[in-house]
Amino acid sequence: MRISARTQYALGAILALAASDGPVPAERIAESQDIPRRFCDNILLQLRRAGLIHSQCGPDGGYWLARPPAEIALADVVRVTEGAEQATRPFPKAAAPLAELWARMRRQEDALLSEITLADVVASGGRPLQERL
Known part of the structure; x- marks a missing residue:
């Protein structure tokens, strides 16, 4: 499995939101997750359009999860950033199996x-999620 940088950044950004207690400004998400700011803005827009996060402008604004962390699976984020799985070209002859x-x-x-949900990852506190593997 190959995970793109976009997906890694999106997972970092949404986990930063899952670990927060309120709206988080994009600048703080970008800094805390080492995401280039413009890239972070694009990822947050993509996550918002997918309905995974909400946003609000203004001095008390920022981004927050649209659902509780226990209701957002890692797969939800991967599907947003990686898109639908494309059919692979058929394997010919001996490789058909x-x-x-x-x-x-x-x-x-x-x-x-x-x-595996965002809540699972946040609750792990940086420890491996071995019980899920």
């Missing part, structure tokens, strides 16, 4: 990322 293997691998990835 790999098609089912690839499909199983994708289902396993999705199942794992779907069962």
